[in-house]
Amino acid sequence: MKARNAIAIAALGIIFSGCLFAGEDERAYIHGRSASDENVPPFSGAVLANNTLYVSGSLGLVDGKIPEDPADEARAVMNAIKAEVEAAGMTMDDLVFVQIFCSDVAHYGAFNAVYRTYFTKEYPARAFLGSGALLFNARFEVLATAVRREAD
Numbered sequence: 001m002k003a004r005n006a007i008a009i010a011a012l013g014i015i016f017s018g019c020l021f022a023g024e025d026e027r028a029y030i031h032g033r034s035a036s037d038e039n040v041p042p043f044s045g046a047v048l049a050n051n052t053l054y055v056s057g058s059l060g061l062v063d064g065k066i067p068e069d070p071a072d073e074a075r076a077v078m079n080a081i082k083a084e085v086e087a088a089g090m091t092m093d094d095l096v097f098v099q100i101f102c103s104d105v106a107h108y109g110a111f112n113a114v115y116r117t118y119f120t121k122e123y124p125a126r127a128f129l130g131s132g133a134l135l136f137n138a139r140f141e142v143l144a145t146a147v148r149r150e151a152d
Contacts, residue, residue: 025049030046032047046085052146059138066138070111070139077140092119094148095146101129
């Protein structure tokens with residue numbers, strides 16, 4: 001329980017540090033949704049605040065359904081994260097923190113086999129949490145934070 005609390009506190013610190021110390025508040029909404037539209041889910045795909053991108057939790061849906069194979073679902077959810085990151089003009093190597101909620105930690109290996117293929121540099125910090133049931137009976141929900149790298 002203490003380890004889980006420490007992970008949650010560390011995640012919140014990473015998430016809020018970009019906003020608290022960023023200076024001017026420049027925001028861009030990636031696949032943004034408005035509170036005035038009641039016909040959409042109440043969140044945007046991602047928010048870019050200065051050079052920090054906060055990507056909403058994503059599921060690995062394919063044609064609105066969860067794939068039967070955990071690896072296919074992991075690939076679909078990572079593709080969803082990648083799409084949000086790239087829409088902000090970043091790459092997966094700009095990710096600094098990734099949090100994975102998993103309905104059954106027995107899928108840890110299948111997820112990792114897919115996850116590894118999305119990076120060409122150092123891996124971001126990460127948490128893989130057993131969560132119990134997820135929306136639509138998904139196995140994985142992934143959220144992420146990215147900070148734009150300086151040109152190499």
